[in-house]
Amino acid sequence: MxxxxxxxxxxxxxxxxxxxxxxxxxxxxxxxxxxxxxxxxxxxxxxxxxxADKAALFDAMLERWLRDSTESLAAVTRRSGDAQARIVDWFVTLYRMKRSRALDDPAPFRAFDVASAVEKPFAIAHVKDLLGQLQELLAEAGVKDAREKADLLFRATAAFHHPTLVTQSAHDDLEPQLRAIVRLMLRGMTSK
Missing domain, CATH: 1.10.10 (Arc Repressor Mutant, subunit A)
Incomplete structure (x- = not known):
């Protein structure tokens, strides 16, 4: 000690x-x-x-901050019920967390945006964790090529979770548009 x-x-x-x-x-x-x-x-x-320095301290702070997000989304992934509904819920949960942090906790959110922009390892690992969760949900929903589709769906919804884009639109509630986009993409991914 x-x-x-x-x-x-x-x-x-x-x-x-x-x-x-x-x-x-x-x-x-x-x-x-x-x-x-x-x-x-x-x-x-x-x-x-x-x-080692201020940057390492900030990285540790943001890593812990992101861990809370990852755990909240993992809880959505583990829920029972319709996989497609949980995918929509997963995206809505992600959006709500990011929007809330942009509005209510802006300074750490800006620090996270900077860390994401310079591709800090913990930010990359965070995205990898999220993609893994999404892939798991898509596979459960019967989507073929779930890994590829997870990446596609994540990129298509970037306006709702990328820190810079969320900050730009945080004062507007875009949740209805997010729900519609995710449902539309899921319908296309699961149609025969």
Whole structure:
């Protein structure tokens, strides 16, 4: 245990929590590792074993932030019932989360947008996880070539989940259009 009385994992989580608070308050450009360390009562040197620099700390914050999204969508995937209805629900859940974060938690959402644009490994892994969930649902719905179709459907609905595009339209509720697009594409994918 470090002299803080916290385990290494506790210190790491506390630093991530403090970073999220600072990002929300000051924006991601103004957050410094030394400020986060001061907020949690340690020297900035105590953070270096866990985060090589500010970018690594931000990556950890966003990775945890995205994990919540991935888990919420996985819950939709695991539900019972009609697979096509769950696919629509999956997209609606994704859209609602992204839109809510764009409106209610804009600073971390902008940081996520930047991370996505520079193709950070955790952002790539997040998309891969989402595509895996979607592929599983499509296969359950009887869609042939589910992997290929998952990619196609995900790309076709980018306006409803890509961070830049969601931010641009967040003040408009596009959920009815999303539902119609997904249903239309599913009808085409499942027709004989």
């Amino acid at each position: 470090p002299r803080t009385g916290l385990s290494a994992e506790q210190l790491k989580e506390k630093a991530i929590d403090a970073t999220l608070v600072r990002v929300r308050r000051d924006g991601h450009d103004k957050v410094r590792l030394s400020d986060v360390a001061r907020d949690i009562g340690v020297s900035h040197a105590a953070l270096y074993p866990h985060f």
